[in-house]
Amino acid sequence: MPKLTIDGVEVEVDAGLTVLQACEIAGREIPRFCYHERLSVAGNCRMCLVEMERAPKPIASCAMPVGDGMVITTDSETIRQARKGVMEFLLINHPLDCPICDQGGECDLQDQAMGYGYDRSRYAEEKRAVKDKNLGPLVSTVMTRCIHCTRCIRFATEIAGVPELGATGRGEHMEVGTYVEKTLSSELSGNIIDLCPVGALTSKPYSFNARPWELKKTESIDVMDALGANIRIDTRGAEVLRIVPRNNDDVNEEWISDKSRFACDGLRRQRLDQPFVRQDGKLQAVSWDEAFAAIAGKVKSTSGNKIAAIAGDQADCESMYALKKLMESLGSANMDCRQDGAAVGEGSRAGYLFNSTIAGIEDADAILIVGADPRLESPVLNARIRKRFLGGNVSIGVIGEETDLTYRYDYLGAGPDTLADVAAGSNSFAQVLKDASNPMIIVGSGVLTRADSAAVLGTARKLAEATGMIADGWNGFNVLHTAASRVGGLDLGFVPGEGGAGTNEILSGSMDVVYLLGADEIDMAALGGAFVVYQGHHGDAGAHRADVILPGAAYTEKNATYVNLEGRVQRTQLASFPVGEAKEDWAILRALSAELGQTLAFDSLAELRDRMTTATPSLGNIDDIAAAEWGGFGADGAMNNDAFASPIENFFMTDPISRASQTMAECTAARDNSTTARTGTHG
Amino acid sequence: MNTPTQNFEQPTSFEFTPEVMDMAKAHIAKYPADRQASAVMPLLDLAQRQHDGWLPRAAMDYVADFLGMPRIEAYEVATFYTMYNLEPVGKHHVQVCTNLPCWLRGSDQIVEAAKRNLGVEMGETTDDGLFTLSSMECLGACVNAPMMQINDDYYEDLDETVTESILTELRHGQTPKTGSQIDRKSCEPIGGLTSLNSDAGGD
Numbered sequence: 044m045p046k047l048t049i050d051g052v053e054v055e056v057d058a059g060l061t062v063l064q065a066c067e068i069a070g071r072e073i074p075r076f077c078y079h080e081r082l083s084v085a086g087n088c089r090m091c092l093v094e095m096e097r098a099p100k101p102i103a104s105c106a107m108p109v110g111d112g113m114v115i116t117t118d119s120e121t122i123r124q125a126r127k128g129v130m131e132f133l134l135i136n137h138p139l140d141c142p143i144c145d146q147g148g149e150c151d152l153q154d155q156a157m158g159y160g161y162d163r164s165r166y167a168e169e170k171r172a173v174k175d176k177n178l179g180p181l182v183s184t185v186m187t188r189c190i191h192c193t194r195c196i197r198f199a200t201e202i203a204g205v206p207e208l209g210a211t212g213r214g215e216h217m218e219v220g221t222y223v224e225k226t227l228s229s230e231l232s233g234n235i236i237d238l239c240p241v242g243a244l245t246s247k248p249y250s251f252n253a254r255p256w257e258l259k260k261t262e263s264i265d266v267m268d269a270l271g272a273n274i275r276i277d278t279r280g281a282e283v284l285r286i287v288p289r290n291n292d293d294v295n296e297e298w299i300s301d302k303s304r305f306a307c308d309g310l311r312r313q314r315l316d317q318p319f320v321r322q323d324g325k326l327q328a329v330s331w332d333e334a335f336a337a338i339a340g341k342v343k344s345t346s347g348n349k350i351a352a353i354a355g356d357q358a359d360c361e362s363m364y365a366l367k368k369l370m371e372s373l374g375s376a377n378m379d380c381r382q383d384g385a386a387v388g389e390g391s392r393a394g395y396l397f398n399s400t401i402a403g404i405e406d407a408d409a410i411l412i413v414g415a416d417p418r419l420e421s422p423v424l425n426a427r428i429r430k431r432f433l434g435g436n437v438s439i440g441v442i443g444e445e446t447d448l449t450y451r452y453d454y455l456g457a458g459p460d461t462l463a464d465v466a467a468g469s470n471s472f473a474q475v476l477k478d479a480s481n482p483m484i485i486v487g488s489g490v491l492t493r494a495d496s497a498a499v500l501g502t503a504r505k506l507a508e509a510t511g512m513i514a515d516g517w518n519g520f521n522v523l524h525t526a527a528s529r530v531g532g533l534d535l536g537f538v539p540g541e542g543g544a545g546t547n548e549i550l551s552g553s554m555d556v557v558y559l560l561g562a563d564e565i566d567m568a569a570l571g572g573a574f575v576v577y578q579g580h581h582g583d584a585g586a587h588r589a590d591v592i593l594p595g596a597a598y599t600e601k602n603a604t605y606v607n608l609e610g611r612v613q614r615t616q617l618a619s620f621p622v623g624e625a626k627e628d629w630a631i632l633r634a635l636s637a638e639l640g641q642t643l644a645f646d647s648l649a650e651l652r653d654r655m656t657t658a659t660p661s662l663g664n665i666d667d668i669a670a671a672e673w674g675g676f677g678a679d680g681a682m683n684n685d686a687f688a689s690p691i692e693n694f695f696m697t698d699p700i701s702r703a704s705q706t707m708a709e710c711t712a713a714r715d716n717s718t719t720a721r722t723g724t725h726g
Numbered sequence: 727m728n729t730p731t732q733n734f735e736q737p738t739s740f741e742f743t744p745e746v747m748d749m750a751k752a753h754i755a756k757y758p759a760d761r762q763a764s765a766v767m768p769l770l771d772l773a774q775r776q777h778d779g780w781l782p783r784a785a786m787d788y789v790a791d792f793l794g795m796p797r798i799e800a801y802e803v804a805t806f807y808t809m810y811n812l813e814p815v816g817k818h819h820v821q822v823c824t825n826l827p828c829w830l831r832g833s834d835q836i837v838e839a840a841k842r843n844l845g846v847e848m849g850e851t852t853d854d855g856l857f858t859l860s861s862m863e864c865l866g867a868c869v870n871a872p873m874m875q876i877n878d879d880y881y882e883d884l885d886e887t888v889t890e891s892i893l894t895e896l897r898h899g900q901t902p903k904t905g906s907q908i909d910r911k912s913c914e915p916i917g918g919l920t921s922l923n924s925d926a927g928g929d
């Protein structure tokens with residue numbers, strides 16, 4: 044390992060690092076604009092200059108690989124002068140409009156100008172001005188502020204895999220943009236807002252809303268898909284103003300999808316802020332007591348086996364646990380956390396997890412994607428696959444829909460027959476998997492809702508076993524869920540008990556009382572004449588069908604446990620309080636249980652969690668993954684030959700929050716527009 | 727120059743003619759199989775030549791798709807080099823060098839002569855579509871400054887009279903003399919060699 048002397052301190056670092064990284068290891072902060080850990084090195088801003096012994100002039104530390112015996116000075120008069128010079132040139136063409144710039148207060152250029160900027164300008168000539176670009180409904184541009192660091196270009200090209208941004212023109216006329224006006228066709232486009240070191244790219248929905256120092260920042264977890272991306276929720280007063288990613292190398296690195304980031308305006312619309320009871324066919328606002336009384340009146344006269352509960356895709360573990368206990372005390376075994384009717388969760392726990400872990404994707408050398416569109420079902424996870432793809436020496440095969448996943452793959456076929464071929468070894472990709480040292484299969488959630496899902500899962504399990512996916516220290520069998528609540532619900536056993544009914548049966552109209560815990564994506568008509576209680580936060584399909592509405596909390600409004608698709612237990616934190624009279628979900632269920640004469644055995648969240656983790660110990664290990672033992676799941680049997688299809692039609696609208704979001708509606712419209720043919724005659 | 731302007735029609739499609747296609751394939755063959763994007767510059771040039779000396783967006787898209795590279799990368803190349811014209815140009819593209827050596831040798835007068843003769847300003851095209859006048863940075867012929875380039879030909883050692891007569895000849899469909907316009911061979915000293923003009927002597 045090379046040894047360097049940095050400001051008189053000797054450090055030993057890994058070969059292949061850059062001088063900038065070595066300086067950081069040595070505890071020296073190097074200013075930078077273009078350099079970013081997760082992007083390729085561009086070396087174009089020159090802010091990271093340091094002195095190197097025997098070099099005639101300062102070097103760009105971000106672009107210089109470490110060498111043994113290097114002597115680096117990061118803080119000398121020469122360096123300060125050099126950086127000041129760079130800063131002076133950067134500011135020549137920068138508008139200095141910080142008072143009207145949304146980046147103000149969290150701007151790298153502003154911060155570093157404090158350290159290296161002069162307090163006056165020597166530049167009296169004309170400044171350049173650049174026309175703003177229209178990048179769609181999410182990213183607002185003020186391109187005169189751009190300092191040409193090319194981070195956004197590198198992100199789009201490398202991470203997002205949509206090479207649509209570029210630098211056109213040259214010299215003073217260089218401009219960053221798409222050249223031909225278009226909305227970025229990435230589900231990750233919002234990340235360029237975070238990457239842009241200046242105010243050239245800012246959030247359009249958040250524009251002119253707040254200054255960063257006015258915001259309360261709460262660290263939490265995203266529930267827009269099953270990835271469990273780590274987020275920070277920025278609130279002012281009761282309002283969630285924006286959501287940004289937090290770094291977690293094991294989960295989302297530092298990216299989040301556009302839905303995770305921008306659907307938060309949906310938290311302000313269509314909210315259920317008080318209980319309702321349907322009287323004479325109309326929902327009337329009532330008090331909590333009246334709502335509970337209405338439920339009690341119905342439930343007490345209904346026998347347990349006619350009462351059922353379905354938990355929606357954003358339900359948290361605590362409320363599912365409370366609801367499960369309540370249902371059991373009412374004598375009902377009819378409950379399901381799989382509102383899509385997916386047949387997953389029977390048998391071994393390994394049969395419903397993303398066992399390799401998300402970070403494990405980077406170790407895989409052969410990947411078979413079955414019936415999944417990871418780009419839509421979990422864009423950040425898809426970026427991980429792309430990262431692996433860029434690393435080289437990986438074979439990716441797809442069975443299912445043939446879409447642009449942002450990486451090259453072998454298209455093997457559309458349906459179960461191809462899967463059977465691979466499992467039987469008669470498809471050449473079987474050999475690819477066998478030859479790989481860490482082969483992996485990713486089964487999409489679209490597979491699990493098929494009538495023959497048990498057989499498909501069984502085939503996938505056999506395929507995994509036959510191609511060496513299950514080995515010591517490696518489990519390459521992965522299920523790609525789309526619902527944030529799914530793994531938690533299955534871990535808790537929020538599934539039909541002995542003789543109980545699951546989603547499909549509940550939706551056959553056989554129940555008298557159905558309790559919907561945030562379940563909106565079901566066929567409401569199929570509930571028949573049942574008395575429906577809807578507990579949730581948005582006036583969506585469930586609330587429209589409901590006979591009683593109990594207003595609950597959205598994910599930003601509660602302290603709750605979620606388990607992501609790899610089985611990682613994570614907790615959200617309350618960033619703002621539930622709106623109006625709404626309450627945290629576990630508390631609603633606790634209060635209702637008392638009204639029903641079946642008081643649940645906990646009075647606080649802590650007590651609930653105690654009991655919950657006693658029942659399901661893995662839920663107590665926050666931020667940890669409890670690895671699952673390999674075991675049996677799925678079934679033998681015939682598969683039908685319908686092609687696999689992804690469950691996601693419109694990425695931007697998949698749940699009550701994103702459906703209520705104005706921004707997501709604009710994204711949907713922009714996407715629909717861009718798929719209609721361009722005329723080509725205009726710019 | 728940078729963003730496409732709207733005051734002219736962009737054709738909706740573009741395609742190499744069979745002859746140009748052969749040339750394009752010959753260029754691509756010079757590079758390793760998975761590196762065909764390296765041929766982007768000659769192919770853009772071929773497209774421009776085929777398309778009356780300018781490169782419409784459809785042609786950039788066509789070349790990018792043809793080479794299997796992102797379209798934005800073709801735009802980046804085409805907007806970087808001044809030799810690619812992104813707007814229609816006249817039949818004769820008059821490019822007067824105004825960089826330092828040519829300027830010291832009187833390029834201002836050459837520009838004036840051209841403007842006078844053509845009746846247009848810098849960057850404009852004559853109404854008959856015959857001429858576009860542009861100013862260029864150093865074209866690498868400073869030794870015979872001042873100079874201008876018209877399409878593929880250089881005209882050097884210019885003065886106002888010669889400039890005007892070259893343009894007039896072109897207007898009448900004639901073919902003016904290219905290269906140095908005075909008593910100079912290639913880029914040798916005026917009037918012939920001043921050194922090394924005899925044999926080395928000896929045996």
Ligand code: SF4
Nearest residue numbers: 189190192193195239
């Ligand atoms: S827009 Fe921002 S990120 Fe992109 S090149 Fe300019 S300064 Fe860098």
Ligand code: FES
Nearest residue numbers: 086088089091105
């Ligand atoms: S950070 Fe090193 S050149 Fe930009």
Ligand code: FES
Nearest residue numbers: 823828864867868
């Ligand atoms: S300056 Fe005119 S050719 Fe070089």
